[in-house]
Amino acid sequence: MMEKGLLAHAYLLVGASEAGKDILAFSLAKLLLCEKPHFGKDLPSPCGSCSGCLKFEHQTHPDLVILKPQGAMIKLNQIRDLQRALSFSPLDSQRRVCLILEAQKINLPAANALLKTLEEPPGGNHLILTATSARTLLPTIVSRCQVIHCEGLSVRALIEQIKEERLCHSDLAQFLACFSEGSISKARDLIEQDIFSVRENLLEFLKSKREKALFMLFVLSKQISNKRENILLAVQVIRTFLRDLMMLKEIQGKDRKEQKELGVQILFNPDYENELQAISHRFSSQNLAEYCQWLDKVEWLLDRNISREFLAESALIFWIRKRR
Numbered sequence: 001m002m003e004k005g006l007l008a009h010a011y012l013l014v015g016a017s018e019a020g021k022d023i024l025a026f027s028l029a030k031l032l033l034c035e036k037p038h039f040g041k042d043l044p045s046p047c048g049s050c051s052g053c054l055k056f057e058h059q060t061h062p063d064l065v066i067l068k069p070q071g072a073m074i075k076l077n078q079i080r081d082l083q084r085a086l087s088f089s090p091l092d093s094q095r096r097v098c099l100i101l102e103a104q105k106i107n108l109p110a111a112n113a114l115l116k117t118l119e120e121p122p123g124g125n126h127l128i129l130t131a132t133s134a135r136t137l138l139p140t141i142v143s144r145c146q147v148i149h150c151e152g153l154s155v156r157a158l159i160e161q162i163k164e165e166r167l168c169h170s171d172l173a174q175f176l177a178c179f180s181e182g183s184i185s186k187a188r189d190l191i192e193q194d195i196f197s198v199r200e201n202l203l204e205f206l207k208s209k210r211e212k213a214l215f216m217l218f219v220l221s222k223q224i225s226n227k228r229e230n231i232l233l234a235v236q237v238i239r240t241f242l243r244d245l246m247m248l249k250e251i252q253g254k255d256r257k258e259q260k261e262l263g264v265q266i267l268f269n270p271d272y273e274n275e276l277q278a279i280s281h282r283f284s285s286q287n288l289a290e291y292c293q294w295l296d297k298v299e300w301l302l303d304r305n306i307s308r309e310f311l312a313e314s315a316l317i318f319w320i321r322k323r324r
């Protein structure tokens with residue numbers, strides 16, 4: 001794209017932590033600021049010796065702007081400063097590159113201000129955003145960027161690695177691998193967070209009759225609302241159950257061989273297949289899809305100063321309200 005002069009003015013790199021987003025963002029920035037990039041048969045690369053490359057290496061390039069959260073959030077004044085910087089021509093090279101790291105932490109006023117810049121950045125400016133997931137951003141921001149998914153390791157490679165490091169029992173490796181989004185360090189963190197107990201409790205909640213589920217809702221939401229990360233983890237685990245329930249509905253009535261071909265073996269929670277099968281009638285496919293959208297909202301609101309207890313309860317109550 002660069003060789004043909006077809007670069008987009010805004011890229012959004014999404015992927016789990018340590019899936020390689022930052023490395024890609026900085027490599028792309030260096031390439032864009034290099035005065036004599038090499039275009040060969042392989043991927044283009046910066047020359048490493050021009051003044052652009054040297055300034056980049058010494059972190060003194062005047063046309064590289066790096067914006068990341070100040071404290072917990074990216075705030076409006078930071079975006080205003082960025083807009084001011086962009087209104088001047090690049091100082092040293094033909095282009096200016098702005099990296100907006102951890103863009104999922106942008107607050108709402110800042111996000112709205114950024115929209116204008118993304119729509120029509122002044123000529124010569126390239127914006128590169130990184131975020132853990134496109135779901136955590138305003139859809140209007142995502143639609144103005146070219147999205148690149150950084151996927152990290154494949155599930156199969158990750159399962160091998162998990163087994164080698166003996167992070168969990170081999171029956172549980174598939175869930176851990178699917179859940180870790182290509183990152184072995186995320187898999188290790190999840191074990192630290194006791195992911196399997198979280199999953200067991202949430203499945204128990206989904207399986208329970210209405211009265212017990214109501215009781216569990218209060219106990220569970222108290223447990224998970226102590227930390228933002230715990231709510232996020234619960235939301236993501238519930239999403240894997242919903243996804244598996246959708247898949248099970250899809251393959252219902254088909255014989256085992258056909259099911260295998262259609263991918264029952266790629267359930268996130270293959271060890272809970274029977275339990276999930278038993279509750280799959282409680283939700284229509286539409287309810288499942290709505291619940292997923294509901295969880296997207298909860299996840300989005302998590303970074304936006306809303307009471308954690310309220311969000312923890314919201315994440316769970318949908319199931320009780322809509323189940324048959």
Ligand SMILES: [Zn+2]
Nearest residue numbers: 034047050053
């Ligand atoms: Zn160079």
